[in-house]
Amino acid sequence: MRSLLHQQGRWRNIITSGPIVIFFLVVNLIVAIIAVLFLMVSSKKGPRLNVTRYQTQWLAIENSVSRGNEASWQVAIMNADKLVDQALRESKYKGQTMGERMKAAEKAWRNPNHIWGAHKIRNQLAHEVNTKLTYDITLRSLSAFKQALKDLGAI
Numbered sequence: 002m003r004s005l006l007h008q009q010g011r012w013r014n015i016i017t018s019g020p021i022v023i024f025f026l027v028v029n030l031i032v033a034i035i036a037v038l039f040l041m042v043s044s045k046k047g048p049r050l051n052v053t054r055y056q057t058q059w060l061a062i063e064n065s066v067s068r069g070n071e072a073s074w075q076v077a078i079m080n081a082d083k084l085v086d087q088a089l090r091e092s093k094y095k096g097q098t099m100g101e102r103m104k105a106a107e108k109a110w111r112n113p114n115h116i117w118g119a120h121k122i123r124n125q126l127a128h129e130v131n132t133k134l135t136y137d138i139t140l141r142s143l144s145a146f147k148q149a150l151k152d153l154g155a156i
Contacts, residue, residue: 048093049154062080062143068136071134078143079126081147088155106152109153111148
């Protein structure tokens with residue numbers, strides 16, 4: 002009999018505390034939903050890029066560089082710059098020039114000076130006569146372009 006009374010008392014406590022428990026469950030559920038929505042909105046970086054296509058194009062650029070062929074260095078830098086610009090455009094960064102799009106993507110860059118330096122070398126090749134390019138500068142520029150593509154989620 003005592004056991005039965007004890008069980009009835011326990012049930013009475015559960016029933017009377019039920020609205021409190023339900024209230025806390027509802028509050029926790031609302032907080033969880035808000036947290037998930039916040040994470041979804043804040044983590045959006047723009048449209049998803051076709052990683053396979055970018056990786057294929059990037060490998061073609063890397064494989065085109067020949068240590069003894071200076072012309073291949075220039076072509077690789079120009080193509081790498083174009084590929085980063087394409088990724089910027091597809092990521093919906095605004096700007097009429099690549100420089101403007103790079104500025105718009107400023108928070109995406111892990112090392113902004115690195116990518117800006119590589120882009121500057123590309124501009125020198127495109128606009129200045131007799132620009133001297135070394136194999137080492139080529140490799141460092143390509144490294145910067147590759148990191149930029151990683152930063153954008155392209156590779």
